[in-house]
Amino acid sequence: MSESNPPEAFKPRKVRCPACTGQSLYSSANPYRPFCSARCKGVDLGAWASEEFKLPDETPLDEDFGDPRQQ
Ligand SMILES: [Zn+2]
Numbered sequence: 001m002s003e004s005n006p007p008e009a010f011k012p013r014k015v016r017c018p019a020c021t022g023q024s025l026y027s028s029a030n031p032y033r034p035f036c037s038a039r040c041k042g043v044d045l046g047a048w049a050s051e052e053f054k055l056p057d058e059t060p061l062d063e064d065f066g067d068p069r070q071q
Contacts, residue, residue: 019043 012027019040026033035041 012025012029014023015026015034016022017024017034017036017040019035022036022040024030024032024034024036024040030036032038032041
């Protein structure tokens with residue numbers, strides 16, 4: 001048998017938490033990855049939610065702008 005390097009299963013490693021820039025364990029054991037904790041993940045989700053609410057409501061006002069009697 002030749003030397004074979006069995007592919008390492010998902011190897012946990014430390015990454016930087018995007019929310020608090022602290023150390024976060026990037027592994028299947030951390031359901032909040034790449035965040036370090038549920039709190040940090042919640043912070044990000046909160047930002048996302050507010051971002052959604054900030055979407056401009058671009059309702060076309062054609063009927064208001066165009067005068068049907070113009071033609
Ligand atoms: Zn964090």
